[in-house]
Amino acid sequence: MTGRIVIVGAGVAGATAARTLRTEGYTGEIVLLGAEPEPPYRRPMVSKEILAGTVEDRRTLLQPNDFWHTHDIDLRLGARVESIDPGPALVWLADGTAIGYDSLLLATGARPRALRVAPDGTAARGDLGRRGAGIAADEGGADERAESATIRGGYGGVGGGGEILTLRGRADAEVLREAIGRGGSLVIVGAGLIGCEVAATARGLGAEVTVLDAAGLPLERVAPPVVGEFVRKLHADNGVAIHTDVLLTHLGHGGAQVVAAAADGRAWNAAAALVAIGSVPDTSLAETAGLAVVDGIRVDECYRTSAAGVFAAGDAASRFDPAAGEYRREEHWNSAQSQGAGAARSMLGKLRAAEEIAWGWSMQYGRNIQFAGHIRADDEQIVRGAVESGDATVIGLREGRVSGVVAIGRAAEFRAARDLMARGAVLDSEACADESRPLAEVLTLSGQS
Secondary structure, X not given: OOOXXXXXXXXXXXXXXXXXXXXXXXXXXXXXXXXXXXXXXXXHHHHHHHXXXXXXXXXXXXXXXXXXXXXXXXXXXXXXXXXXXXXXXXXXXXXXXXXXXXXXXXOOOEEEOEEEEOOOOOEOOOOOHHHOOOOEEEOOOHHHHHOOOOOOOOOOOOXXXXXXXXXXXXXXXXXXXXXXXXXOEEEEEOOOHHHHHHHHHHHHOOOEEEXXXXXXXXXXXXXXXXXXXXXXXXXXXXXXXXXXXXXXXXXXXXXXXXXXXXXXXXXXXXXXEEEOOXXXXXXXXXXXXXXXXXXXXXXXXXXXXXXXXXXXXXXXXXXXXXXXXXXXXXXXXXXXXXXXXXXXXXXOOOOOOOOOOOEEXXXXXXXXXXXXXOOXXXXXXXXXXXXXXXXXXXXXXXXXXXXXEEEEOOHHHHHHHHHHXXXXXXXXXXXXXXXXXXXXXXXHHOOOO
């Protein structure tokens, strides 16, 4: 096939799409546009090895530097896209350059969810429940983002002493590492994956770290309570206190430090603060172009948007799942990788390959925590091993089928559980709980072939 395919976004979804186009035999032009000045890199390292400064730059790259040239992929770094126009099929760059396309992939990723605080410390926008009675989470567009000036990410803090930062890319990690080195203390708002990983990394850098979260346990979105309790103790054993059920009313500057205050009168201060309360899809280009957007860029199962010739994948995409009959947006590295490959094949008119169950992982204090699916409170929960010792697999069963799995230090068992989930196997809970039986054999033991 010939023509030109333009990919906006050089993260894992966009970079994987470009590579897949070549491996699938596409011989036309590929233009890969990356807003950052660095070549495509492994973003999961941002909160761990890159923040710690313990990894060589070359080991963070998705591909060796010469890969893009040898595969005839026009990688343009520092290329900020101003707008897209599906009518004449054009991509407009911030420098005024227009690039035509035959197919366009939007792999624009996500941006950190911001906190917005009014000058008097009250919520700038109504109470958003578990995210805090006094601090609102920004989920809006450009106008609302402009109101978030009190808390910004990336390139330094705000005036008045102390720094309030967010973390998404390599440049953010460098700023955060410098802030930790200067001040020696850090308060993190958010006990999700990024918050917990940064807490562990910052502790390794010698910082005093405090974590605050509105939820009842850390990692509440991806792990059941028994794992959340393990993570809380893991951090406590390493000198990090995770305070949960914290409803913040203020996050600002007090002298040379940052001060966080809660509705119940508690307060914490540190030389710097990191806001890590999740992310929102970067849909601004799609919205301006008139594409369908609802919690991400709406795409069908083949990654096609509402505009002809325009596709979307990765964190920015909300994809229709025919089996569930609903749209879903995944935010994990492996999902973005799988979607990038799937979107590339779709652009070439090829049948969509079967995709694996979305999954992710976290590394904290040398502990590998892997998770897939979602274990609900009303699911039957099977524990193999001992969670408190950091050697266990927790499996959720819903009507006998695996609804989710979280494994601590059990990579092989995690893979087996994911396979059972992907196959939709109906399992016997007693066999599943019996550690004398390898999990990979439970399918047969449950009477299925």
